[in-house]
Amino acid sequence: MLSLVPVPASVERRPGSFLIDGRTSIAVDAGSPALNDVGRFLASRLRESTGYPLPLDTVLKGGKGAPAHVIVLTLDPSSSAGKAEAYTLDVTKGGIRITAGDAAGAFYALQTLFQLLPPEFGHGSPVYGVAWEVSCVRIEDAPRFPWRGMHLDVGRHFFGKKFVEEYIDLISHYKFNVFHWHLTEDQGWRIEIKKYPRLTTVGSWRKETLGDGQPHGGFYTQDDVREVVGYARERFVTVVPEIEMPGHSTAALAAYPELSCTGGPFDVQTKWRVFDDVYCAGNEKTFEFLEDVLTEVMELFPGRYIHIGGDECPKTRWKVCPRCQARIKAEGLAGEHELQSYFIRRIEKFLNARGKRLVGWDEILEGGLPPNATVMSWRGVEGGIAAATSGHDVVMTPTSNCYFDYCQGLTGEPEPVGSYLPLDRVYSYEPVPPGLTEAQARHILGAQGNVWTESIPGPRKAEYMSFPRACAMSEVVWSPREKRNFGDFSSRMAGQYARLVERGVNVRIPPPSGFEGYPVLFHDTTVTIESQVPGSVVRYTTDGADPTEGSPLVSGPLHLRASATLKARTFLPAGGSSPVPRGIYSVLDPEENGLAFTILPRRISAGSRADTVRGISYRMSLDGLPLGHDSVTVRLDSYFTVKEEGDYLFTIAQGDPVTLSVDGSPAVTNRGENWWDIPSGLFHLSVGAHAISVSVAAAGPAPWMDMQVSGPGIELQPVPPSMLRRRR
Numbered sequence: 001m002l003s004l005v006p007v008p009a010s011v012e013r014r015p016g017s018f019l020i021d022g023r024t025s026i027a028v029d030a031g032s033p034a035l036n037d038v039g040r041f042l043a044s045r046l047r048e049s050t051g052y053p054l055p056l057d058t059v060l061k062g063g064k065g066a067p068a069h070v071i072v073l074t075l076d077p078s079s080s081a082g083k084a085e086a087y088t089l090d091v092t093k094g095g096i097r098i099t100a101g102d103a104a105g106a107f108y109a110l111q112t113l114f115q116l117l118p119p120e121f122g123h124g125s126p127v128y129g130v131a132w133e134v135s136c137v138r139i140e141d142a143p144r145f146p147w148r149g150m151h152l153d154v155g156r157h158f159f160g161k162k163f164v165e166e167y168i169d170l171i172s173h174y175k176f177n178v179f180h181w182h183l184t185e186d187q188g189w190r191i192e193i194k195k196y197p198r199l200t201t202v203g204s205w206r207k208e209t210l211g212d213g214q215p216h217g218g219f220y221t222q223d224d225v226r227e228v229v230g231y232a233r234e235r236f237v238t239v240v241p242e243i244e245m246p247g248h249s250t251a252a253l254a255a256y257p258e259l260s261c262t263g264g265p266f267d268v269q270t271k272w273r274v275f276d277d278v279y280c281a282g283n284e285k286t287f288e289f290l291e292d293v294l295t296e297v298m299e300l301f302p303g304r305y306i307h308i309g310g311d312e313c314p315k316t317r318w319k320v321c322p323r324c325q326a327r328i329k330a331e332g333l334a335g336e337h338e339l340q341s342y343f344i345r346r347i348e349k350f351l352n353a354r355g356k357r358l359v360g361w362d363e364i365l366e367g368g369l370p371p372n373a374t375v376m377s378w379r380g381v382e383g384g385i386a387a388a389t390s391g392h393d394v395v396m397t398p399t400s401n402c403y404f405d406y407c408q409g410l411t412g413e414p415e416p417v418g419s420y421l422p423l424d425r426v427y428s429y430e431p432v433p434p435g436l437t438e439a440q441a442r443h444i445l446g447a448q449g450n451v452w453t454e455s456i457p458g459p460r461k462a463e464y465m466s467f468p469r470a471c472a473m474s475e476v477v478w479s480p481r482e483k484r485n486f487g488d489f490s491s492r493m494a495g496q497y498a499r500l501v502e503r504g505v506n507v508r509i510p511p512p513s514g515f516e517g518y519p520v521l522f523h524d525t526t527v528t529i530e531s532q533v534p535g536s537v538v539r540y541t542t543d544g545a546d547p548t549e550g551s552p553l554v555s556g557p558l559h560l561r562a563s564a565t566l567k568a569r570t571f572l573p574a575g576g577s578s579p580v581p582r583g584i585y586s587v588l589d590p591e592e593n594g595l596a597f598t599i600l601p602r603r604i605s606a607g608s609r610a611d612t613v614r615g616i617s618y619r620m621s622l623d624g625l626p627l628g629h630d631s632v633t634v635r636l637d638s639y640f641t642v643k644e645e646g647d648y649l650f651t652i653a654q655g656d657p658v659t660l661s662v663d664g665s666p667a668v669t670n671r672g673e674n675w676w677d678i679p680s681g682l683f684h685l686s687v688g689a690h691a692i693s694v695s696v697a698a699a700g701p702a703p704w705m706d707m708q709v710s711g712p713g714i715e716l717q718p719v720p721p722s723m724l725r726r727r728r
């Protein structure tokens, strides 16, 4: 099968194939410099991999007069491929013809052509003397959305220019056309501004990260930025710079504390949080500064859009700042939310007057949206719906489907494992919310995957978190809705994993399924482990070690008769393997083991009996409980049995507020605000049984909570059911 991602609108296979070899040449329409650049891009890519020089000729419009055995690139705005970014790719035995509406369309035809070549193509060093086979096919294709974005936060961790370019090259291969470059943060300012040198001499470095004692920093010079923007332009990617305001700005305030409400002093932040110190909205100098910064930014980024952040701005300082309060009075504003709106409107006016459009996170809706702003809906889809309904453009990027910093599996993933966003949930995302009229739906420009980097210290992990989820997102934003099917996508991805591995990208290979978690059994059980990647093999262990190339193959259902830690790993034929999830299978005593669960509705009205559900479970988790209500309180009660005295650490990953009590006293609580806060408590426990209770205030459609423990002789793992004894 053809493993094309994103799946094209129409693919028609034909018999035979075309061979790229020493006779092949490239021809482009005369009189189109943009198309000529695409032709040169093709020649250079083919030369890198095949070693063939592939001469580039210009020919008459429509490819007339082209020689035999040629790859022709031609523009035809009047054809069916005549729309922006659309193309037709015709591969016959005699040649390849690309017809596109514009140069971008021709570029996307090349990305499809590259995926028709073997995986060895495009990994850097040439393979000489080979004829490269391309199956005959006719493909007609066009994007569904005009904004197909991937984001990278270079504020929390700095990523060098070389990686940024590699990232842009990768996303352009999957037909993304926006790179959202999150350039300023509390933890680092990353772009040189000539008028304010302290932004980078002071603001680009922090003392340490979460107490590690290691200074961290870096920034892009204006020359670096120009180079990245030029590199992106060659790949039809628009770079949207983000300069955060009024919040997330401690790095700038560390450099220029006079722009804050209090005057500082400040250090560039070393922890992940939302911080109270923000730009003073009452100080004219703040606006002078930001306009100067934006003036330099606008010169560097030729695109239409400038992102100004606008998210997570606490009003703590503004509430007590005389200058901010004076501004509220002078402008007749109804409080601090309208002051934020005043701030953003003022910046919008400045940008609009210079031909630029403002983009901001959905908080810019609060206190009134600036007239021409584009909204990035991240806290859900409500902000996007509100903006589209009032006639504003929207880019959808809700945490539920688009936050690629969230973990991809429940076990075996690199720490920290906070919120969960598996590949199929990205794939199933539909950017146009139901209920919009056709006219309102046209304001949904597209969607975007966001890569926040609090827990992504460098390129290897950034690749791991971005791929393959970016591939799933590419079909969400490019492919016709009716062509999307997760099973079909998974099959096509097998070819993409081979390509990405060949290229050296640290792509996450999906691990096998069917055994993850901590199942309990009372006698024995049969486990069916399944690969998620066609053509791969799965190897397993039962002793807790990670499977290697030498571990036994899964060749059918496994029969377990005793407690075991089951680990399994997918291995690709081309090299590369998956992370290692685990299932901890426990043989239990049905009379002794377990915990009591109680499920109460959250609201109990006077005079009505509470509809309480009780039962026995075996896991310190909400998995498999008959929750049934939208909003419930769940209590789990058990005895934790300790065979060896020592320090035991309990950690609770949760999406909802939770309390743990040990031996009767509340010990660990969390209100479930930040995904990266995994509440934990350390207890010195003597030999014997200790009462533990967990209470979860579960709200929403998919509540979750998982408690893990480590202690003497126990590495961190879900609380083993064999250590839980029923209360009597």
Ligand code: ACM
Pocket (backbone or CB within 6 Å): 311, 312, 361, 378
């Ligand atoms: C965001 O995630 N604070 C936009």
Ligand code: ZN
Pocket (backbone or CB within 6 Å): 260, 261, 279, 280, 281, 282, 283, 317, 318, 321, 322, 323, 324
């Ligand atoms: Zn102020």
